[in-house]
Amino acid sequence: MSPPPPPASPSTEELEADLSAATISKKQLNKEARKAAKAAKAGKKAEKFEAVEADPFAANYGYHEIQSKGISGRSWTDIGDLDEAAAGRSVLVRGFAERFRPVSNKMTFIVLRKKMSTVQCVLVANADAGVSTQMVRFATSLSRESVIDVEGVVSVPKEPLKSTTQQVEIQVRKVYCISRAIAALPFNLEDAVRSEAEFEKAEQDGEKLVRVCQDTGLNYRVVELRTATYQATFRIQSDVENIFREYLYSKSFIGVHTPKLISGSSEGGAAVFELQYHGQPACLAQSPQLYKQMCISGGFGHVFEVGSIFRAENSNTHRHLCEFTGLDAEMEINEHYFEVCDIIDGLFVAIFKHLNENCKNLLEIINKQYPFEPLKYLEKTLKITYEEGIQMLKDAGTEIEPMSDLNTEAEKKLGRLVKEKYGTEFFILYRYPLAVRPFYTMPCYEDPAYSNSFDVFIRGEEIISGAQRIHTHELLRKRAIECGIDTSTISSYIESFSYGVPPHGGFGVGLERVVMLFCGLNNIRKTSLFPRDPQRLTP
Amino acid sequence: MSPPPPPASPSTEELEADLSAATISKKQLNKEARKAAKAAKAGKKAEKFEAVEADPFAANYGYHEIQSKGISGRSWTDIGDLDEAAAGRSVLVRGFAERFRPVSNKMTFIVLRKKMSTVQCVLVANADAGVSTQMVRFATSLSRESVIDVEGVVSVPKEPLKSTTQQVEIQVRKVYCISRAIAALPFNLEDAVRSEAEFEKAEQDGEKLVRVCQDTGLNYRVVELRTATYQATFRIQSDVENIFREYLYSKSFIGVHTPKLISGSSEGGAAVFELQYHGQPACLAQSPQLYKQMCISGGFGHVFEVGSIFRAENSNTHRHLCEFTGLDAEMEINEHYFEVCDIIDGLFVAIFKHLNENCKNLLEIINKQYPFEPLKYLEKTLKITYEEGIQMLKDAGTEIEPMSDLNTEAEKKLGRLVKEKYGTEFFILYRYPLAVRPFYTMPCYEDPAYSNSFDVFIRGEEIISGAQRIHTHELLRKRAIECGIDTSTISSYIESFSYGVPPHGGFGVGLERVVMLFCGLNNIRKTSLFPRDPQRLTP
Known part of the structure; x- marks a missing residue:
């Protein structure tokens, strides 16, 4: 299987904050939790829909239940180990989906994170690579912080990547969701890692950034600990x-x-x-x-x-x-x-x-x-x-x-x-x-x-x-x-x-x-x- | 100062058990504790007596209070490090006085212990070595498990030593008690390390050995832990x-x-x-x-x-x-x-x-x-x-x-x-x-x-x-x-x-x-x- 041409690098890498409020109150969080429950139900319906839709590449994506069914002998690469030496190699990685950036209905970016390392994964619909538009749609439908397995080929982008720790991308061939996060997280990780200087700069610029206050972070400690x-x-x-x-x-x-x-x-x-x-x-x-x-x-x-x-x-x-x-x-x-x-x-x-x-x-x-x-x-x-x-x-x-x-x-x-x-x-x-x-x-x-x-x-x-x-x-x-x-x-x-x-x-x-x-x-x-x-x- | 001739090796090294009872009850222990308090008082009187008694070598023994008075620059040797290579060398060691074996009013043995190592220290009254009979008497008056500093010269005995881990002796020049144990310990250490086989053999021989039962050991755990x-x-x-x-x-x-x-x-x-x-x-x-x-x-x-x-x-x-x-x-x-x-x-x-x-x-x-x-x-x-x-x-x-x-x-x-x-x-x-x-x-x-x-x-x-x-x-x-x-x-x-x-x-x-x-x-x-x-x- 010959690798598809690497996609054009995007002009801006930073994602906009999803939330416009400057702080998150407990009330809001409860509200969001209810929303999340609804979204999860909707997600299940969507999953069923995906399953019946005809797609010759349907085996290349979907939900995988890891329940010790068997030992495949495949090996997972640590995201932190991905560098230019791996260029052209096919790898399998697992990580939290930190961010999604859909570009079109045929292309999307996923930033995967493991411990302190992040890597950009690129999904482009391409029949030669076994990637269907349904697969792109599936990936786009996933929620942040879901755990995802990605198989793909390592490539080196022309421009240095500013928003990930690893300076390579993965051209995705297969993507499986291993564990689904609820749609509405208590807060987004990028909101929990801002420095005071960033807040000050934003204020000077008239921007309002989300601030995760101490108690919110502590209440949802497992999310905060992921930063x-x-x-x-x-x-x-x-x-x-x-x-x-x-x-x-x-x-x-x-x-x-x-x-x-x-x-x-x-x-x-x-x-x-x-x-x-x-x-x-x-x-x-x-x-x-x-x-x-x-x-x-x-x-x-x-x-x-x-x-x-x-x-x-x-x-x-x-x-x-x-x-x-x-x-x-x-x-x-x-x-x-x-x-x-x-x-x-x-x-x-x-x-x-x-x-x-x-x-x-x-x-x-x-x-x-x-x-x-x-x-x-x-x-x-x-x-x-x-x-x-x-x-x-x-x-x-x-x-x-x-x-x-x-x-x-x-x-x-x-x-x-x-x-x-x-x-x-x-x-x-x-x-x-x-x-x-x-x-x-x-x-x-x-x-x-x-x-x-x-x-x-x-x-x-x-x-x-x-x-x-x-x-x-x-x-x-x-x-x-x-x-x-x-x-x-x-x-x-x-x-x-x-x-x-x-x-x-x-x-x-x-x-x-x-x-x-x-x-x-x-x-x-x-x-x-x-x-x-x-x-x-x-x- | 030339070292005195090494003393003759004793024919038997093992000390007899001090206690004749086969087990120690709590009642007995309380009784012994009261005795110990009396003995401690008596000890203090003895100490005063020693101090006034005229002895040109009085500075070579006595009670030392370690209270961070100063830093002498002296170095202590670990008992476990004493071997034949140290023969003829002057050393300073500190340890628990595990056993005393007075031979005469001019000679006594002390077995000192640190962690799992024991060494035999030999005290012989000898003016050339600065050892007086008062010093021998002082050493003999000390109680088991007291902490003792010994300065002396390492010698190698003719016969292998069966009752100590270290195969050298220390010819004592100075001896100081650093911390006094009460006279009546809850039990002696040698009674706490016997194997079942030893008990069985003793029974066959019609001997009665002291057995430290589980609760006694646990009640006086710090003593038991020293074994x-x-x-x-x-x-x-x-x-x-x-x-x-x-x-x-x-x-x-x-x-x-x-x-x-x-x-x-x-x-x-x-x-x-x-x-x-x-x-x-x-x-x-x-x-x-x-x-x-x-x-x-x-x-x-x-x-x-x-x-x-x-x-x-x-x-x-x-x-x-x-x-x-x-x-x-x-x-x-x-x-x-x-x-x-x-x-x-x-x-x-x-x-x-x-x-x-x-x-x-x-x-x-x-x-x-x-x-x-x-x-x-x-x-x-x-x-x-x-x-x-x-x-x-x-x-x-x-x-x-x-x-x-x-x-x-x-x-x-x-x-x-x-x-x-x-x-x-x-x-x-x-x-x-x-x-x-x-x-x-x-x-x-x-x-x-x-x-x-x-x-x-x-x-x-x-x-x-x-x-x-x-x-x-x-x-x-x-x-x-x-x-x-x-x-x-x-x-x-x-x-x-x-x-x-x-x-x-x-x-x-x-x-x-x-x-x-x-x-x-x-x-x-x-x-x-x-x-x-x-x-x-x-x-």
Whole structure:
């Protein structure tokens, strides 16, 4: 079968937004959902109609049910792998139909998407190629986001393609719909990936662009997640976790899993989720703190855990979630908690380097919608004392109580001051007042008003907390009581320090926060797949 | 300073068990705890006494508080790294004092342990070496499991050492107690690592050995975890998770984290933990099933998750936990769910190979206490249909209802039959009756009484469940209703299939079960760090 001549390249590639309203309300969405149901019914009728219409090429298109009927031996090519080297080759690809652009009743374009890659498919009625006008009509009738299999020949267009990632086209021979999307999507993907700059430009031009507001995106999260920005974000998140694990593995840590259902609250003060556990009261762990320390008592030496963290606080901010993923580590120290800081130093520099070197394309995708400056960090992470931090703030005119914790505003300002003075947006602030740290924190040797503890900041926001822990049961019990904790709820924890426990320290960091702050994103809901905040338990 | 002559090797190395009772009851333990408190007080008095006693070598021993006072620049050697190559070298090691064997008031042995390695330290009063009789007395006064720093010179004994892993000794120059254990431990470590064979031999010899029963071990879990058997078990567990992740990464999967706090129950029937979430009813996810499928709808293609699984069932068996670690994967399939089976095949063969090749020493440690035969598996995993399985059972005389699920006994028997016939203890049983699978399972194309599903067995126990899933919202809703599920509680899940979803399948497996069955262990509590069953919420 000789390939048909490639069709003329279209003069404009960008599709107009289908919706003229500037925002989509829930009411509208419900209305559209009803419309969609109607459209789906109509679609079924259309399908029947197609089936009875006589077409010698009817086998080259239609609806395919994938139900494990058999194994054909055919192989699918990833859209992201399509390049000029494939020119002239026959390929089979599967993807979401991101856009349709019918040119005439004999020709249409379909942009297919897989993960972060898109390719333009060209359908031209041509008997030599086995493509009928009915096939073009069928393709045109499909709804956006339907999953489609396309067989065709790869061709290289004369002009570079602006609206797809792949710089080749597929001259379609066969097209099958694998999974139909409802006709009216909650929003179109191109409306969900616009940058603020685009909105501003449009406003200056007197245009009105559709804006997908945060709640709409979250309500229809699976659609929003299909955008390149989210695809890139969660690939970065997966990589951050991977480097976290690999780095700690290389330093003799082992991965552990500690219980999330516990009898006492793990951190004292903060709000916990309570439940009944086979007739006895239980809590969801607010951190693996107590149990990762018990792993040290258990002789494991160096442990890390990646697991769910639950916080019942009614915090409605850009940086709090009620459930998130904790990256925790705990380790024996020989003599000083700076050994923990050294691990953090090496670990985070490794993460930053990996992202900058191996995830360039992912970062660029995020940058396109949410522009950000690359994170400034030093090869050897800066450590400054809490006292020095306070002094820097005072010198810059901020009134601050020396023995209290920094508030968010002060942290932000300190971040700016440190960036100016030391040229880094990633630093460790250590030797916090004991009073602002949890009961299990080891007091300073030379001044018990301070503690062997630290916080780590990225772009002026605290992301890591860590410290040397108390490793003797007598002092631990004393400090717990002083901090007003009911020691009966954590007796097995305290007892575990009566069997001889090596001096140790550790830290915890939220995976979502690392990604948010590295990428300069403005909301933690952008880095949690299905975020949980006080208002949101679904989807 | 010239090293003193090495002391004569002792004729017997094994210490006698300190406790004569054959089992330890809780009452006894409480009694011992009170004794321990007394002993600790006495210890403090002793310490004061030591301090005032005149000794020119007083600086070479004593109690050291590790509180991040400074960084000395000294380096600690891992006990596991000590070998003959270190002979004559001065080393500094830290470890748990596993055993003390005072020989005279001028000489004592201490066996120090770090992770799975032990080394014998020899203390002989010798003014040339800076070792006083007071120092020997101090060392002898320390309690088992205290954490101790030893500085000394490595020597090679004439006779091989039977009671330590390392085949060198340390001629002690300095000894410091870093963390004191209470005098009366709940049990001694050597009593917690005995094999059944040892108990049987002792009984034949008329000896009575201390047996640490399951509940005692679990009540004082941090002590039990210090045994070599547990140290090895959880290192294996960490490796299994690592290979799971690495293998799937190599196959283009990304790691995700889905919410554990959800509005509806994730699996219908089974019991769930319920709680209040900011004023609305919520559940703990019984699996990431719905959300990992929503990741497929979200366009991620191939995802895996390692996370907590919560089951409120009142199951008191050797293989059920109320909280465990799920290894889950979900992936687009091109045409057949056997593509999922192929991933499982490659993944588990990779895990088994890694364990057999890279974890030999760990497996040997477990084998010593709990002997097991190496798992029999094939390079290409065997797949047989459910019908064939049923027929095999029938042929072997087991009465079985062809369209119902296999019970544990039938599974065990089928495992034996398959092992006899095919020479493997790891196989996939596929094409289960639809009625025994969850609502989201894709029915078979040619016979809707069956389903595109499978279970995977190790040593006659089911460990993995998997299937092709329904990917259209119409069929999904229909099946949910047929299975009696209140679709209003999972509406966001069902809706997520209305936006065009690629055909997909996946599987889930419990990390603890993989380790338990690979190592032929008899109870899942042996492979969960801090197990949660209907009776146990602490430690």
